[in-house]
Amino acid sequence: MNILSKIGLATVLIGVGMLCTNAVQEPQKETKPDVVEEVATTDETLEEKLTNGYNVYALELPESMNFAGERVPLEDPDIRERMDRELLVNTYWQSNGLLIFKRANKYFPIIEPLLEKHGIPEDFKYLAIAESALQNNRSPAGAAGFWHFLKGTGREYGLEINDYVDERYNLELATKVAAEYLKASKRRFGSWTLAAAAYNAGNAGINKQLKKQQVDDYYDVLLNDETSRYVFRILAFKEILSNPKKYGFNFREQDLYNQVPTFKVKVDTAVTDFAHFAKQFDINYKILKLHNPWLRDNYLKNASGKEYFIEIPEKGHYNTGQ
Numbered sequence: 001m002n003i004l005s006k007i008g009l010a011t012v013l014i015g016v017g018m019l020c021t022n023a024v025q026e027p028q029k030e031t032k033p034d035v036v037e038e039v040a041t042t043d044e045t046l047e048e049k050l051t052n053g054y055n056v057y058a059l060e061l062p063e064s065m066n067f068a069g070e071r072v073p074l075e076d077p078d079i080r081e082r083m084d085r086e087l088l089v090n091t092y093w094q095s096n097g098l099l100i101f102k103r104a105n106k107y108f109p110i111i112e113p114l115l116e117k118h119g120i121p122e123d124f125k126y127l128a129i130a131e132s133a134l135q136n137n138r139s140p141a142g143a144a145g146f147w148h149f150l151k152g153t154g155r156e157y158g159l160e161i162n163d164y165v166d167e168r169y170n171l172e173l174a175t176k177v178a179a180e181y182l183k184a185s186k187r188r189f190g191s192w193t194l195a196a197a198a199y200n201a202g203n204a205g206i207n208k209q210l211k212k213q214q215v216d217d218y219y220d221v222l223l224n225d226e227t228s229r230y231v232f233r234i235l236a237f238k239e240i241l242s243n244p245k246k247y248g249f250n251f252r253e254q255d256l257y258n259q260v261p262t263f264k265v266k267v268d269t270a271v272t273d274f275a276h277f278a279k280q281f282d283i284n285y286k287i288l289k290l291h292n293p294w295l296r297d298n299y300l301k302n303a304s305g306k307e308y309f310i311e312i313p314e315k316g317h318y319n320t321g322q
Helices: 033-051 075-090 094-117 122-131 151-156 169-189 190-203 204-215 224-240 274-279 286-290
Strands: 260-266 306-311
Touching: 033 224, 075 094, 094 122, 094 169, 094 224, 094 306, 122 190, 122 204, 122 224, 151 169, 169 190, 190 204, 190 224, 274 286, 286 306
Parallel strands: none
Antiparallel strands: 260 306
């Protein structure tokens, strides 16, 4: 995409069929003729079970759907097919689905209030799944963090990005920037759905196609394959995560991931060694970096005296050997 990254999360359909065999000794017909029919019936039942031991079902689409309060025109056959595709792909990629459920339990409680604070509909938390699968990762195009900003876009919106600090990996700051970008797109296009599409293709890219095709709605414009699927992927995540049992996802509360409570320490000087810094709080360097992935080196140059806030986990949650 022009402004933001290509989707870091590929959509693949994984199906695994298990076929097992079992031999049944057929009895002698002349000695036990009354058993032959019974065995044949048993063989047929067994064969049916073996053939259908793993089942993949078509999915029934919801009667109605919306994104950020904006209606999805499911009565349109093209829209129904595109929605069906993303529901199927993301329902039957079961391992990825379970990981998304686990991470969502950990990170949605952080993202939701931030979106509300900055005036963004809650449905945009599913956009973060489409971008990064709720991971502080990096795309092949170089976009980084939960919200997958390129360096240029991040710096344009005020994020510090250098060899020592990369605030694209700071969830709180990056969510604020994502909100600013989305609100600008909403003002431009008048639609949260188009704002979501513009997050993928860029404002200029969406604007060009709307003008070229003389339409003003995401569901009416013909876009490249990635962007044409993008909003439907977000909608699929919303539908599946809102109805886990309906889509075959089974888990217990204890199976989900949780945030470790933290407190913030203000730093306004240089830090010569973060390993030593971590030991002051009875944690190690690895734990420090897990909670502060925006720190990109083991030391911090801070000649300007800028204030940074480093998250430190509360005691008793890690066995660090300190």
